[in-house]
Amino acid sequence: MTRFYLVTGILLCSLFVYAGMRGWKIIDPWAISGARPTGPGSHYHK
Amino acid sequence: MAGKEEAGKEEEEEADTPDVPKKEPAPPKPQAKMFACTACGASVTIKYPGATMAVVCSSCNSTIDVTSENYRILSTYVGKTSLFKPSIPLGARGKLKGKTWEVIGFLVREDTASKYFWSEYLLFNPYYGYRWLVEDKGHWNFVRTIKRKPDAKNINQYPAKGQLAKLDGKNYQIYNYGTAAVKYVLGEFYWRVTVGSSNLAADYIDPPQMLSAEKDGKEIVWSLAEYIDAKEIHKAFKVTDKFPYQSGVPATKPPTELKACTQIGSLCAVFIIFLTCAQFYFTAKASQQTVLQYDGTFITNSKKADITTPVFSMGDETTNAVISISAPVSNSWFYVSGELVNDTDGTTYPFEKSVEYYSGTDSDGFWSEGSNTAQLGISSIPPGKYYINIDTESGDFLQTRVQQFSITVGRNYPIYDNYWWTLFGLCVIPLYSFAAMHSVEAARWSNSDFSPYPDPESYTESY
Numbered sequence: 001m002t003r004f005y006l007v008t009g010i011l012l013c014s015l016f017v018y019a020g021m022r023g024w025k026i027i028d029p030w031a032i033s034g035a036r037p038t039g040p041g042s043h044y045h046k
Numbered sequence: 047m048a049g050k051e052e053a054g055k056e057e058e059e060e061a062d063t064p065d066v067p068k069k070e071p072a073p074p075k076p077q078a079k080m081f082a083c084t085a086c087g088a089s090v091t092i093k094y095p096g097a098t099m100a101v102v103c104s105s106c107n108s109t110i111d112v113t114s115e116n117y118r119i120l121s122t123y124v125g126k127t128s129l130f131k132p133s134i135p136l137g138a139r140g141k142l143k144g145k146t147w148e149v150i151g152f153l154v155r156e157d158t159a160s161k162y163f164w165s166e167y168l169l170f171n172p173y174y175g176y177r178w179l180v181e182d183k184g185h186w187n188f189v190r191t192i193k194r195k196p197d198a199k200n201i202n203q204y205p206a207k208g209q210l211a212k213l214d215g216k217n218y219q220i221y222n223y224g225t226a227a228v229k230y231v232l233g234e235f236y237w238r239v240t241v242g243s244s245n246l247a248a249d250y251i252d253p254p255q256m257l258s259a260e261k262d263g264k265e266i267v268w269s270l271a272e273y274i275d276a277k278e279i280h281k282a283f284k285v286t287d288k289f290p291y292q293s294g295v296p297a298t299k300p301p302t303e304l305k306a307c308t309q310i311g312s313l314c315a316v317f318i319i320f321l322t323c324a325q326f327y328f329t330a331k332a333s334q335q336t337v338l339q340y341d342g343t344f345i346t347n348s349k350k351a352d353i354t355t356p357v358f359s360m361g362d363e364t365t366n367a368v369i370s371i372s373a374p375v376s377n378s379w380f381y382v383s384g385e386l387v388n389d390t391d392g393t394t395y396p397f398e399k400s401v402e403y404y405s406g407t408d409s410d411g412f413w414s415e416g417s418n419t420a421q422l423g424i425s426s427i428p429p430g431k432y433y434i435n436i437d438t439e440s441g442d443f444l445q446t447r448v449q450q451f452s453i454t455v456g457r458n459y460p461i462y463d464n465y466w467w468t469l470f471g472l473c474v475i476p477l478y479s480f481a482a483m484h485s486v487e488a489a490r491w492s493n494s495d496f497s498p499y500p501d502p503e504s505y506t507e508s509y
Contacts, residue, residue: 023366
């Protein structure tokens with residue numbers, strides 16, 4: 001179990017550092033992700 | 047171990063003793079001696095006449111003193127019992143700890159207070175002397191008597207909880223104390239064993255080892271036991287029958303859970319220190335820069351569409367954005383539906399948010415709910431130029447009027463949620479490991495009167 005925890009811990013810490021560098025909230029149930037525009041009809045796009 | 051002074055050879059450091067063969071020599075030819083049992087007349091064989099002082103007649107189970115001219119009977123046992131049958135047959139030979147041993151004796155002993163019993167097997171090697179295998183609830187220990195006297199309190203006094211015996215720099219904690227009596231015997235022994243004879247005994251443990259003291263008359267004999275896997279014994283002696291079923295956690299079970307818990311705990315501490323330092327770094331590095339401050343107007347109780355903010359820069363690295371919306375609502379609401387749009391490739395990040403504030407007074411006094419400001423975050427926005435499109439809507443039961451609102455966009459804010467979630471994730475396995483360790487250790491000590499763990503049955507509830 002110790003080895004498993006070592007691997008898991010390293011993965012979690014790596015994920016934390018990656019998220020911190022990219023400004024990414026890891027657990028975000030209401031996360032907003034980018035979408036490509038589907039074409040004219042809704043909002044005005046410059 | 048049962049018995050008086052060690053009649054065999056020195057056990058300790060025997061590999062370094064010049065007169066003890068380094069390579070185990072071939073076993074000697076047996077020089078058996080036969081005579082007629084004094085009790086029943088059956089033929090009794092002694093395999094090692096020079097070393098054996100007592101032998102049990104396999105016919106009537108009487109214990110015979112073979113040093114006596116008339117083969118005096120030490121104790122008689124009326125009838126055999128199938129309750130006590132050795133798992134390793136007498137005469138079986140097997141290699142343990144690099145040496146060949148022959149099972150020459152079998153004992154069943156019990157604690158006189160609790161009537162709890164266990165089995166002991168006397169092993170013999172003509173060059174290396176005697177050892178014991180002790181079987182208790184299917185778990186086995188390999189035991190040797192030791193000449194050195196551990197640093198321990200007088201065995202005559204009832205020990206205090208947590209009392210220690212020290213040997214070779216290790217601390218052994220008191221586990222059992224009581225009187226052990228011989229209940230059943232078979233085979234040959236190096237002392238005049240009698241059924242019913244008893245010794246004061248104390249056991250101290252430092253898993254996987256146990257230090258035992260037995261007082262026989264005025265002399266105290268110390269022995270050192272070490273946990274041994276049942277499979278190793280089964281294979282060594284080529285036993286055909288199954289061994290006793292294993293139940294419970296034995297006193298000398300190797301502390302693998304404790305060792306794992308300690309290692310995992312240390313790792314957890316390292317991870318938490320790293321995580322905390324990383325969080326401090328990211329917090330210090332976060333510029334929390336305001337990239338857009340837009341002020342607009344809205345008319346209460348109406349909708350407004352297609353508001354577009356000026357273009358602003360989200361910097362030159364991927365980061366998060368925090369959008370704050372403020373409006374002077376009072377017992378009213380202001381709703382924004384918008385999208386953050388990349389000016390270069392048109393990627394949109396749609397969002398919606400309400401700003402609401404209500405207040406009043408009732409029998410308990412003043413109350414309020416909500417706020418004039420609302421915030422939302424968007425993760426991992428690529429670098430580049432952006433603008434925001436918004437539609438607004440509001441509700442105000444009081445009147446229709448023009449109000450102002452503002453939208454502020456900030457970038458590169460510290461995220462604290464990641465720290466707490468990662469901390470939670472890092473603590474799951476250590477907590478499980480601790481629970482497993484605690485469970486095993488509590489089970490180990492459940493058979494001891496000196497358990498450092500509280501007895502669940504002693505809990506009382508009061509209503």
